Amino acid sequence: MRVVVQGGGRRGRRAGLAGVLWAGAELAVTVGVVVLLLVVHQVWWTNRQALAAAREEVRELERDWALPPPPDRPDSGDSGDSGDSGDSGDSGGSGPAVVPEASASLSAGPSVPARGTAPRASAAPPVRESAYGVLRIPRLGVVVPVAQGVDKRAVLDKGYAGHYPGTAQPGAQGNFALAGHRNTHGEPFRYINRLRAGDELIVDVRGQRYTYVVGRTLAQTSERDTGVIAPVPRSTVRPEYGYDEPGAYITLTTCTPEYTSTYRLVVWGTLKG
Known part of the structure; x- marks a missing residue:
C-alpha cells in the first residue's frame, strides 16, 4: 500500500530558503568584519605608523643638524682655493644645502639660531621626496617633517608635509607652499x-629658523x-581671498570636509620681520 505524505515538498523548500538566508547572513557579517578591519587599518593603524615614522624622522634631522658640517670639497677646476688638500673627504653628498650648518640641535630651544627676519635669495631645491626641514605649529602641537614633493605614496602617506615643486624655499621671497593629510597617515594638517x-x-632647516x-x-x-x-x-575661484603684494609667504593646504577630498582648505601666513 502506498502512503502519501503531504507537505513534505513545502517544508523542504522552506528549509532550503532558510539555508540560503543563513548563508547570506554569514556572508554579510564576514564582509562587514573585513570592511571594519580595513577601516580600522586605514584610520587608526596607518595613523600610528605614519606618526611614529614622522617623529623619528624629525629626531633624525635634528641629530644630523647637531653634527658639525662636513668639510667643503673644492671644485675640481678651482686651483686657487687653499682648502685642505689632504681631505679624502665627502663628495658633498648632502647636495643642495638650503642654509648654513647648525652648531646645535634645533630641538634645544635656546641654542636654535636666530629667526629669519628678512627674505633670503632662493636656493637650489632639496633632493626630491627627501625630508629636509621641520614644520612646527605651536597652537596645534604639530611637529612634522617637510619633504620635497607632494607625491602621495612617497611623501604625504609617510605623515610628512610635502613642499609643492616650483614654489619658494623657506624664508625666500615668494610662496613656500605645503600640502598635508587631514585624515589618516599621521594627519598632520587635521x-x-x-x-x-x-x-x-x-x-x-639646517642652521636656520623661519617664523x-x-x-x-x-x-x-x-x-x-x-x-x-x-x-x-590669491584664489582664482574666490578672488576676494588672498594677497596683492609680493612678499615671503607660507601656504598650508589640505582636504576638506574631513574624510573627503572634494575641496581644499587653505591657510596663509607671512614671514615674521
Whole structure:
C-alpha cells in the first residue's frame, strides 16, 4: 500500500530558503568584519605608523643638524682655493644645502639660531621626496617633517608635509607652499582649520629658523585652484581671498570636509620681520 505524505515538498523548500538566508547572513557579517578591519587599518593603524615614522624622522634631522658640517670639497677646476688638500673627504653628498650648518640641535630651544627676519635669495631645491626641514605649529602641537614633493605614496602617506615643486624655499621671497593629510597617515594638517590670525608657523632647516605668522584662511576652494600657491597667493575661484603684494609667504593646504577630498582648505601666513 502506498502512503502519501503531504507537505513534505513545502517544508523542504522552506528549509532550503532558510539555508540560503543563513548563508547570506554569514556572508554579510564576514564582509562587514573585513570592511571594519580595513577601516580600522586605514584610520587608526596607518595613523600610528605614519606618526611614529614622522617623529623619528624629525629626531633624525635634528641629530644630523647637531653634527658639525662636513668639510667643503673644492671644485675640481678651482686651483686657487687653499682648502685642505689632504681631505679624502665627502663628495658633498648632502647636495643642495638650503642654509648654513647648525652648531646645535634645533630641538634645544635656546641654542636654535636666530629667526629669519628678512627674505633670503632662493636656493637650489632639496633632493626630491627627501625630508629636509621641520614644520612646527605651536597652537596645534604639530611637529612634522617637510619633504620635497607632494607625491602621495612617497611623501604625504609617510605623515610628512610635502613642499609643492616650483614654489619658494623657506624664508625666500615668494610662496613656500605645503600640502598635508587631514585624515589618516599621521594627519598632520587635521586641525589647521583652528588656526587664527597671529598664530605662528615655524619652519626649521639646517642652521636656520623661519617664523611665519598666520594672516588669512580660505575655508573651501576647488582642488584645481592653483592661485592659492602662486608666488603672490590669491584664489582664482574666490578672488576676494588672498594677497596683492609680493612678499615671503607660507601656504598650508589640505582636504576638506574631513574624510573627503572634494575641496581644499587653505591657510596663509607671512614671514615674521
